[in-house]
Amino acid sequence: MKVLVVDDDVDTLALLSMLLVRHGFEADVASSVSDGKKALSNVTYDVLIADLHLPDGLGTLLLLPMRPKSLRAAILVTGGGDDAERRLSRDLGFDHCMIKPVEFNYLIARIRSAIGEGEEKP
Amino acid sequence: MNANPGDALRLLVVDDDEVDRERLRRALRTMVPTPTVIESNGITAAEQELKRTTFDCVILDYFLPEGPSIEFLPRLRERAPSSAFIVLTGQSDQGIAIALMKAGASDYLSKDAFEPRRIHQAIGYAVALRRAEYKMSAAEARRTQLSACLHRFVTRTPEMVTARSFDALAKAGVAILSDVFDAAEACVVLRAGGSNVEVTRGEGTAVSLASWALGAMEQGDGVAHDGQQFAIKLRGRDDSERGLVAVRTAMQGVEPLLRQLAIMVGICSDNLVLFENAARAIRARDDVMAVVSHDLRAPLNNVRLGASLLRGDSTQGNHAVLDRVERNVTHMARLVDDLVDMVRLESGNLLVTVWPESVDDLMQTAASLVADQARDQQIRLILKKCEDDLMVVADRDRVLQVLSNLLSNAIKFTPAGGVVELAAQLENNRVRFGIRDTGCGIASDEGERVFLRFWQSDPARRRGLGLGLFIAKGVVQAHGGDLWFESQAGVGSQFFFTLPTSATANPTALQTARA
Numbered sequence: 126m127k128v129l130v131v132d133d134d135v136d137t138l139a140l141l142s143m144l145l146v147r148h149g150f151e152a153d154v155a156s157s158v159s160d161g162k163k164a165l166s167n168v169t170y171d172v173l174i175a176d177l178h179l180p181d182g183l184g185t186l187l188l189l190p191m192r193p194k195s196l197r198a199a200i201l202v203t204g205g206g207d208d209a210e211r212r213l214s215r216d217l218g219f220d221h222c223m224i225k226p227v228e229f230n231y232l233i234a235r236i237r238s239a240i241g242e243g244e245e246k247p
Numbered sequence: 248m249n250a251n252p253g254d255a256l257r258l259l260v261v262d263d264d265e266v267d268r269e270r271l272r273r274a275l276r277t278m279v280p281t282p283t284v285i286e287s288n289g290i291t292a293a294e295q296e297l298k299r300t301t302f303d304c305v306i307l308d309y310f311l312p313e314g315p316s317i318e319f320l321p322r323l324r325e326r327a328p329s330s331a332f333i334v335l336t337g338q339s340d341q342g343i344a345i346a347l348m349k350a351g352a353s354d355y356l357s358k359d360a361f362e363p364r365r366i367h368q369a370i371g372y373a374v375a376l377r378r379a380e381y382k383m384s385a386a387e388a389r390r391t392q393l394s395a396c397l398h399r400f401v402t403r404t405p406e407m408v409t410a411r412s413f414d415a416l417a418k419a420g421v422a423i424l425s426d427v428f429d430a431a432e433a434c435v436v437l438r439a440g441g442s443n444v445e446v447t448r449g450e451g452t453a454v455s456l457a458s459w460a461l462g463a464m465e466q467g468d469g470v471a472h473d474g475q476q477f478a479i480k481l482r483g484r485d486d487s488e489r490g491l492v493a494v495r496t497a498m499q500g501v502e503p504l505l506r507q508l509a510i511m512v513g514i515c516s517d518n519l520v521l522f523e524n525a526a527r528a529i530r531a532r533d534d535v536m537a538v539v540s541h542d543l544r545a546p547l548n549n550v551r552l553g554a555s556l557l558r559g560d561s562t563q564g565n566h567a568v569l570d571r572v573e574r575n576v577t578h579m580a581r582l583v584d585d586l587v588d589m590v591r592l593e594s595g596n597l598l599v600t601v602w603p604e605s606v607d608d609l610m611q612t613a614a615s616l617v618a619d620q621a622r623d624q625q626i627r628l629i630l631k632k633c634e635d636d637l638m639v640v641a642d643r644d645r646v647l648q649v650l651s652n653l654l655s656n657a658i659k660f661t662p663a664g665g666v667v668e669l670a671a672q673l674e675n676n677r678v679r680f681g682i683r684d685t686g687c688g689i690a691s692d693e694g695e696r697v698f699l700r701f702w703q704s705d706p707a708r709r710r711g712l713g714l715g716l717f718i719a720k721g722v723v724q725a726h727g728g729d730l731w732f733e734s735q736a737g738v739g740s741q742f743f744f745t746l747p748t749s750a751t752a753n754p755t756a757l758q759t760a761r762a
Contacts, residue, residue, distance in 0.1 A: 134545055140552035204541040225544035226580050229555040
């Protein structure tokens with residue numbers, strides 16, 4: 126199961142990918158919308174975890190103009206906790222919007238429910 | 248009517264009989280001071296004279312070539328409104344005398360008793376009476392004018408009070424000055440920050456009015472008056488200089504109203520300064536909040552992720568430390584959320600996205616969120632079963648926030664072994680939630696204060712920000728509901744709040760409400 130994490134915070138990228146690897150995922154990282162888009166078009170990912178506020182635009186741009194067919198779960202992480210952002214993320218192809226600080230177990234549960242898996246390990 | 252009492256009078260004698268005129272001439276010659284007498288032999292000639300100049304008194308023979316003078320009296324009076332009219336009659340007929348007075352004559356004299364003293368006296372009285380009447384009507388006209396002026400002043404001042412910029416205030420001020428004082432020119436100069444906002448209106452020379460006023464304000468006590476020009480300095484509440492108002496008007500006695508207007512413009516400009524300061528402070532606060540909400544969460548996120556990572560390969564002892572880290576991250580996140588919510592509530596920007604939600608499900612989820620806390624504090628959490636299909640129209644996350652806040656408070660203030668009960672029922676087409684505890688209760692003198700920002704039941708033991716109930720009430724109100732409590736010290740408290748049911752909510756209103 127391949128995951129792409131897009132965030133401009135190097136600590137977040139490092140910690141999140143280590144946690145994902147520990148839980149049996151394969152994790153790639155990108156730190157901007159343009160890098161993320163490049164990765165999404167070159168590699169087939171099952172899961173996308175993206176920060177909303179990226180240096181070159183909003184994370185919601187990653188799934189425009191179309192969400193890759195292979196993507197089984199897309200989760201947006203925001204620092205704002207704005208109700209409008211939550212709604213917007215769903216309109217723009219994300220399955221779920223989470224507010225920082227993210228509880229990792231909850232994040233994993235959300236990914237599993239989005240890809241239609243139970244609690245068993247991938 | 249230029250003459251003062253005591254000055255020589257100007258008289259017009261209208262008579263076609265040379266003998267009568269000579270008799271009158273003689274009688275008038277002894278008058279003190281000697282009047283200026285002009286003679287004409289008929290109405291037409293008299294009208295020419297009246298057109299040319301003003302007379303204090305017009306003395307008319309009753310019979311003139313054009314006809315009886317009574318027929319021409321109204322016309323002559325119109326031509327010479329400030330003059331007195333005396334008619335000479337040949338016969339002492341009471342009926343004619345009354346008709347003459349009605350037609351506007353001040354007096355009548357019989358030619359039979361042509362005695363100089365009587366004539367002097369009649370002229371003197373008639374002129375004095377006419378002068379008094381004329382003064383009175385002038386005063387009445389001025390009163391009417393000032394009252395209209397005051398009316399315009401009162402009805403137009405809201406334009407200044409509602410102005411939201413110095414430019415708008417100056418424009419409103421100039422418009423009102425022009426209108427109220429029927430002014431040829433008007434000008435308002437406002438001191439806004441370091442510079443002046445200057446607005447003038449008038450017949451091309453208003454700029455010179457402004458420069459005269461600015462110069463005049465350099466010296467003196469803040470009021471200048473030069474011919475038809477008036478200027479008054481504006482002052483704020485702290486007596487600071489705020490600019491000036493100036494006007495050029497032919498109106499008399501404008502100063503009291505102009506002073507009043509200057510006070511109002513001064514206060515309005517003061518209010519603008521206060522308004523701008525407040526708006527700036529709010530913007531600064533919102534900027535800080537944007538930083539707080541976005542930038543504080545990112546490092547918090549990393550701390551939490553780091554703790555999760557360490558938990559995987561840590562010893563039993565380290566688990567307890569990681570628990571504390573997690574708890575503090577959660578607490579810090581809660582504080583950030585509360586601060587952001589408080590600012591949203593105060594600025595009216597708390598959005599709720601409403602949807603039909605199952606009451607039973609909301610209650611069960613809320614109870615599960617506080618189950619650990621209840622267990623830790625040995626509180627029995629009772630969930631009362633409600634009607635199966637009870638629905639509310641609500642923002643799920645926001646209602647869970649309210650429910651878990653009220654439940655968490657109830658647990659916190661109930662001693663071990665106590666009970667916290669959650670129930671909901673349909674009441675007046677709304678769903679009323681109730682959270683009852685067997686805790687210490689809220690002192691009766693606290694009343695509505697518990698809903699104030701930063702309220703703490705025990706300030707010495709503060710842990711949160713004291714925003715929980717303030718936000719809960721705001722969230723409920725954003726749904727169109729209400730939140731209140733009943734409490735008895737030592738027995739316990741009961742908090743209630745209402746939400747619209749899917750039946751009562753406007754079916755098209757499944758959208759966004761604003762606090």
